[in-house]
Amino acid sequence: MQIYRASIVLCLCAMLCHAQATKTDQELLSQARDKYDALFNRNLQSFDCAVDFSWKQHFTETTRVGDEGTDEELETIFQPIRNRVLVTQQKVAVSSGMTDDAIGKLPHGGMAEFLLEHAVEKSLYTWLPASTNTMLPDLATQVSFEQSATGYKLDFKMQTFDVEMVLAPDMRLKGAAVKGSPSDGFETTFGSGPQGFLLTSLTVGEDGNTAPGHRLIFTYTYQAVDGVELPEHVVINRESHYEVWRYRLSDCKVKTTQ
Secondary structure (H helix, E strand, C coil): CCHHHHHHHHHHHHHHHHHCCCCCCHHHHHHHHHHHHHHHCEEEEEEEEEEEEHHHHHHCCCCCCCCCHHHHHHHHHCHHHCEEEEEEEECEEECCCCCCCHHCHHHHHHHHHHHHHHHHHHHHHHHHHCCCCCCCCCCCCCEEEECCCCEEEEEEEECCCCEEECCCCCCCCCEEEEECCEEEEEEEEEEEEEEEEEEEEEEEEEECCCCCCCEEEEHHHHHHCCCEEEEEEEEEEEHHHHHEEEEEEEEEEEEECC
C-alpha cells in the first residue's frame, strides 16, 4: 500500500512538473526573440563605415558586361573614389562625397560607382531586419509552435498570407516560406555572438526560382566596435549572372544613446 501511494505521489509530481515546464506559444516566441542580437533594439542609433572594395578583384569573380569601364578607367577613376556608408534602423545610405550628377559625368555615366553603391545598399538592407529583430514575428502576433526532433515549426499569419518558419532546437531561424508558395521564402544561418545570434547568411531565389544557379546569397562576418557587433566582410553572390560583390567595412564609428 505504501509503495502504491508513493507511486501515485510520484506520478502527480511528474504531471505537475510537466505542466509547469510547458510554455505557451507566446512565451516560446518571446524566448526565441531574446536569443538574437538586435543591436538597434538596444542603444545603437547608427554606425558609419568606410567601404573597402577592389575592382581588380571583383572582375576575377564576376562576368564582365562592358559598361563598367576599361581597366584603366576603373583603376585611375573609379578605384580612388572613397565611399562611406551610414546605417540607421530605417536607412542605408552610401556616399562618395560626389553628387549623382557629378558621378553621372564620369565615364560610362558613372555606371561602376552606381553599381557598387547599389550592391552595398542592397546587402545591408537585407541584413537590417536581423539587426532590429524583425525577421521573427513581433510579440503581438498570434503564433503556433510545433516541436519536432529537428527543432520547431512556427506558423503565423502575415496580412493575408500564412507563413511557416523553421527553427533549430536552439531557436536559430533556418528559413521561412509562404504556405503554398515555397518560392516566396528564404533560408538563413545564424552564428553565435556575445549578445546573441548573428545573421551569417541569407538565401533567396530570383524571379521565383529558388533552384541552385538562380539564387541570391548574402553572407556576413562580424567585427566588434565599441562593444557592438557590426558587419565586417560582406559578400553577395548572384548566381544567375555569375556576379560576386565582395567588400569590407572598416574605420567604423558607432553612435549610441546615452
